[in-house]
Amino acid sequence: MNATRRGLNRFILFLVALVLLGLGALALAVGLLPGGTDTWTTVMGGFQGWLESLGRDSAGWGAVAAFVVLAIILIVIASAAVRGRRQAPLQSTGSASDAGRITVTDGFASEALKNALAERDEILSSRISAGEIKNESVLHVAVTPRQNTSPRQVAEHVDTLVTNLAALTGQNLRAYISIHSGLRAKLARDNTRVH
């Protein structure tokens, strides 16, 4: 779960695709159309003449400056995409009652869920994290059950645990449960207990 700017990723890919397709079409036009070579020589010669008219130094440094600006934009975009993967800390605040205020710390919620999940034989591994989507925190419970386990059974179990935790902490958690198949599930011995 992350906040990567997906629209931006696709927009950049789209722009690059357009440039590549444009260059491809240009090369095909030069190779196939009669007079293509002449047009190419004229246009490119004109471009070369324009660069030379600027003078060697200004054209050179101008090009370097343009490249640097473009590179900075690209680096900013790439690092934003990677930074989007950061995870928000698990936060939980307590509920106040007559007896006082109970505060449940971050680690407790995740440890409680993890331990409860670890007790189940059909769940091989679990990972609890928190993410922030649209400035709202979402609890992410990722579980890898043993192969051949019903996903409904797993979801029901996790759902109950999350509901119990919410009751305990007095905080309604927005939870996202993902059930994975992985190498670990494939390699582990099948659960062949008779129910």
Add this chain to the structure above:
Amino acid sequence: MTDTVLRTVVRRETHSPRTVAMLVVVVLLLLALAYAAVEIILNLTGAQPLLVSPGEALNAVVAAPTALMPVAFIVGGVVLAILGLVVLVLALKPGRLSRHEMEWGERAVVVDNGVVASALAQHLSNESGIARDDIVVGVAHRAVDVTVRPPVGIPVDEAQLRRIVDEEVAAYKLTPAVRTHLRVERPDTKES
């Protein structure tokens, strides 16, 4: 599930973010830019070029149609167009991951297709008595394919198998919905 935040989460978790493709493209662009900038700076400071000086490169570009065969342009154009198409597909296709959303009240639940497949196979095996190893289940985006290979001489009630599969798949409440196909494969009994 009506929560818009969870809707966003499910949408994100079932579709590829295309971050890897974007990073590959950006890194290649950066390398090309860095190389060009280095050649220009070397030329401006009067040092030896790494491969070609910018002026020579520009001359070569201008003279390319006369120096090269038209075939070179056609081949180059086709290669560029294919690369462009690949990137365009990456940009526009939804990039669905092999997962399904499972309808679950107020919680968002996403299941890998592999989990659904193995659970369905196990359920069918339990209900029908056919060995688990004789059942192959494949779960795709909109279809579930079940292949049963019962041992020779064991009769199977296809309609009943179909009913078991349909009921179990319906119980999962997957989104997008899947159609089920069941096939009973008999080994060729006529020895040749």
